Amino acid sequence: xxxxxxxxxxxxxxxxxxxxxxxxxxxxxxxxxxxxxxxxxxxxxxxxxxxxxxxxxxxxxxxxxxxxxxxxxxxxxxxxxxxxxxxxxxxxxxxxxxxxxxxxxxxxxxxxxxxxxxxxxxxxxxxxxxxxxxxxxxxxxxxxxxxxxxxxxxxxxxxxxxxxxxxxxxxxxxxxxxxxxxxxxxxxxxxxxxxxxxxxxxxxxx
Ligand SMILES: C[S@@+](CC[C@H](N)C(=O)[O-])C[C@H]1O[C@@H](n2cnc3c(N)ncnc32)[C@H](O)[C@@H]1O
Numbered sequence: 184x185x186x187x188x189x190x191x192x193x194x195x196x197x198x199x200x201x202x203x204x205x206x207x208x209x210x211x212x213x214x215x216x217x218x219x220x221x222x223x224x225x226x227x228x229x230x231x232x233x234x235x236x237x238x239x240x241x242x243x244x245x246x247x248x249x250x251x252x253x254x255x256x257x258x259x260x261x262x263x264x265x266x267x268x269x270x271x272x273x274x275x276x277x278x279x280x281x282x283x284x285x286x287x288x289x290x291x292x293x294x295x296x297x298x299x300x301x302x303x304x305x306x307x308x309x310x311x312x313x314x315x316x317x318x319x320x321x322x323x324x325x326x327x328x329x330x331x332x333x334x335x336x337x338x339x340x341x342x343x344x345x346x347x348x349x350x351x352x353x354x355x356x357x358x359x360x361x362x363x364x365x366x367x368x369x370x371x372x373x374x375x376x377x378x379x380x381x382x383x384x385x386x387x388x389x
Pocket of ligand 1: 186191195224225226227228229230231246247248249252274275276277291292293294297298299
């Protein structure tokens, strides 16, 4: 299954638009990292990167495996006048083009279900985190109200067009936890509530 870059861009500026500032504020509240280096894995059109840049002093790398998605993200970042704060990077979560211990924060929304090898992906995320750094990885719509509203809107779209244009893949909580454990990560918590399903990882200092 693949994400269509043009459809994802339209969705992120339309029905999904309110979720990104909400998720960005939830990440900031839960993790508290507001400056340094951040990687947004599977950033797509960069809506979450843009929302994070607006409420922090982070330097953000919007990483995506698809060239076309990076080009769309580039355009959106320029339009938001955030080119000095956000850089697009074409790359794969399974082999991230960043040095060891280089990143304060790794975030990712809606990309996990597309990753082929979750254990390798989490090893990579942990590798690039600085000691003391944190990651917030998963998917969701931020709160109950938005989740219900978006489910309805996507269903209406499906009925109108007669096909499911945008299937939202689900993350499996057991699979997620197993992968984090297999990657040798001990300091994590799972969040499974109206905000979505997320794993919050902290890399210890020693
Ligand atoms: C559903 S979109 C989510 C985009 C964005 N995070 C958002 O919430 O609007 C999933 C994104 O993950 C990217 N992706 C899929 N597999 C990836 C991988 N192995 N490494 C990096 N990005 C990947 C896709 O190209 C796509 O842009």
